[in-house]
Amino acid sequence: MDVFVYGTLTAPERVGELLDSFVFVGPATLAGLQLVEGRYPTLAPGGETAGRLLRTDEVGALDAYEGVDDGLYVRVAVPLEAPDGYPDTAAVYVGDPDRLxxxxxxxGRGPFRDRVSSYLSERDVAVRIDERGGV
Structure with missing residues (x-):
């Protein structure tokens, strides 16, 4: 799975502590969501965020690190604008700003996950591979 990472997961040393098998595909930009600092970095509607595209099959380890089961972050899929040979979507972790x-x-109203999903379905949010990136 390809995962757009920003914040602590852009550091190879940190990712190496969490995952046995991974590769950084290259630099990428998340259009439509901006970086917001809190207790941990998260994303909010608008703007764009620079990061990296990480490829791994160890999504469970990333979910645990991001506190998905505890509702700290949600993992969502967004369109991936990339050359042929890439998946159609990339996973993105979005932290609950109230908890962070x-x-x-x-x-919107309702649970955080629902508000994020609704926003993503109504807006033009996508991960773009930086031209310097590659498989």
Missing amino acids: AADAAWP
Whole structure:
């Protein structure tokens, strides 16, 4: 699976502590969501975020690191604008700003996961591979 990472997971040393098998595909940009600092970095509607595209089959380890089962972050799929040979989507972890003490708001009502999913389905959000990147 390809995962757009920003924050701590852009450091190879940190990823190496979590995963046995991974490769950084290259630099990428997440259009439509901006980086917001809190207790941990997260994303909020608008803008764009620079990061890296990480490829691994160890998604369970990333979910555990991001606290998905505890609701700290949600893993969502967004379109991946990339050359042939790449998957159609990339996973992105979005942290709950209320739980992370981040100054961000997601529109809508209901659970955080639902608000993120709704926003993504209504907006043009995508990961773009940087031209310098490659498989």
